[in-house]
Amino acid sequence: MSKPIEHDYIGLSEQQLPSMEKSSDKKDGLHLKDTELRLGLPGSESPEREDHDQNVLSLKSFVSGAKRGFSDALDGGGNWVFSGGSGGGTEGLFSPRRGGKNNGGKDLSGLDSGSVLKDGAAQKPSVVQEKKPQVAATSSHGNGNIAPASKALVVGWPPIRSFRKNTLAAHPPKNDDGDGNAEAKLGSGCLYVKVSMDGAPYLRKVDLKIYGSYKDLSSALEKMFSCFTIGQCGSHGVSSGDGLTESRLIDLLHGSEYVLTYEDKDGDWMLVGDVPWEMFTDSCKRLRIMKSTEAIGLVTRQCLLPNK
């Protein structure tokens, strides 16, 4: 079979392409080294790694091979994609106009080397929604250092639709052993409830199971809805860097403007915080961040209700 040379990729030199004619490779296991792609300057020592940790992609091998490469289709320079020279150049790759702030002399591979990804340190892993260090989330990328009891740590994994997850959660799997309910919580990996906020243009959904306390929940909600309270919805430019956003919402929530309420299993709206956390997560169907002025009636009613 022919080598997979496509004319619209920036060419890798021929000898570095996978030797697909070696059908023997496929027949007896995988001799990975024989078929391993090595991309480096001809004559340079590219790392011979069994663990595929890093394929150092030299800049030059990209630029030099570009015949009818993508770069040619653009402003003809071909320089905007990869500036010449190995090891980066003064002209940063991704910030052609901003001389000062770029990668400078940093190698391309700095982006996909271990420091960014493999050990997950600097990467932004798709962890628990609020990106809290509640759980050792990065370790979910490693092998086996995951919190023992439950694996609901990575958002959206395993890929099961909410509809199905919530159905399973509501009626946990039965078990063969006598104590059917003991294992019940394993089936309910998450519990999504809707959160609405008076005045916000759309709802959010939160997974109550990932929070351990009211405090965690409330700070997560603060973060989620902070952009709305400053009246910035619909526009960009929400900067949480200065801390103003968060503290203002905290003031708003803890102050007088908004209160957090929830609808319980019976359809009643209650103030959040009165019952033990577990009882709350069991009975909460949805949340609403309500304006204090509207909540007054709610508070009064609650005082008059017998203890639930």
Add this chain to the structure above:
Amino acid sequence: MQKEMAYSFPDEVLKHVFSFIQSDKDRNAVSLVCKSWYEIERWCRRKVFIGNCYAVSPRMVIRRFPEVRSIELKGKPHFADFNLVPDGWGGYVLQWIAEMAGAYPWLGEIRLKRMVVTDESLELIAKSFKNFKVLVLFSCEGFSTDGLAAIAASCKNLRELDLRESEVDDLSGHWLAQFPETCTSLVSLNISCLGSDEVSFSALERLVDRCPNLRSLQLNRAVTLDKIANILRRAPQLVDFGTGNYAAELQPDVFSNLAGAFSSCKELKSLSGFWDVVPAYLPALYSICPRLTSLNLSYATIQSPDLIKLVSHCPRLQRLLVLDYVEDSGLEELASSCKDLQELRVFPSDPFGVEPNVSLTEQGLVAVSLGCPKLQSVLYFCRRMSNAALVTIAQNCPNLTRFRLCIIEPKTPDYLTLDPLDAGFGAIVEHCKDLRRLSLSGLLTDHVFEYIGTYGKKLEMLSVAFAGDSDLGLHHVLSGCESLRKLEIRDCPFGDKALLANAAKLETMRSLWMSSCAVSFGACKLLGQKMPKLNVEVIDETEPPDSRPESYPVDKLYIYKSVAGPRFDMPPFVWSMDEAVKILH
């Protein structure tokens, strides 16, 4: 000579010929033949399919196709199903409805998938289209039973109302009573997604009573087992039925009533629902099992022995959806009983448990591959896999068109050899020459992508998670998969190089999703600037991407081709990289 021939057919004849051409692909091809065919075709196109609602604007569609009667729109990216797309991202249908209300008074069919549909939109549909027949809301959200009430009340000739897997704000069960007594046209009604609240059952019964053409009915969980018999006796012509709850205390008279009701449904071919099953009631189905071609037990928490018994009564089964309670033993039985099986989906009963709770392994799938030569479509959740098993499956089922494997723990290697599963998936793409859809899992290096790029020539959709070592992986896919339309990637070490090197490829695809990868903000900006036919959107809920260095990877990236330009309904956490949209610096 040829020129004369082209004009020798009057338009009416061409129109008539074109009316037999139903598929979009063929219609699109027809319109490219010449200008006059383009013109004729566009005036007689009645059905439009828009795979990405942001790829084109309503106005553009209306301008080109003035006589549309049926429209299908898809909104959010597929990964929205797994909560990777934040709420408020978009996919609003209101604008479409509003524009079509004016332009297509005769619009009869609206099919939406993963879109946000408000009550306002539903009310507008109810008001605007006098001949409205079909409403399918697949995996949609944003509406309540109030909106449904508007549809029920106004649509005099409604044929189909299908809410499958949508999120509905269930305010009241009484919307069903809004169907006027004169409405007798229903053919299909799917309310299985409605909450556990009361559905007005008497209204439902009356509706079923007066709709003699009802072929497909899916009830929701609130409907109890004892009510099923009543419904079935009113609709013995049903072809497709979804039970509600299938649990009740075993009572002989209830059982015999149910069994009798089922046996009176001579056309019934497809069953679903089965929430909360009491196994003792399953034999009530035995009379119809020989005719069943489709069985969805994916909510049924019944164990393997009961499943085996049921499945062994269904020799004509073509489609089975089931929980992993079926276990390897159940799948072996399936393999020996159901030789016509084309589609198998096995879902996890306990996806978040650390230890396996059932004995379901790769062996079950291997057994099915061996016993069911017509197998085309697989979705399989399991906890272990081996290259050997995958190779066997590939060799047994060369006709696979869809293969989605989810090994629950990310980066799980071949459990026998501890190797990556590259060779196994490589065998799948090599042997299954018609493979259109593939989802990967387990420990995978760049090599698997090499195989995919080399052999996956018909591959249209690829889902990747926690795989690969470097940009080379992504490069193999983008440069090798000629038919690729949708690519979705999460948690892979793919960065800028492959993406930029294959930027032109992106214009030939519907969309690309990358989250928790290593694509830098700078690269996104570059793509946005250089590729005007692409919308490049960065999603970041924590802070604006330009508040960090350009080399910093973006959280989520969604790129899609569009002739409509950047959209204007983006929430604050979505940034367009289009040059035309000013980004704050």
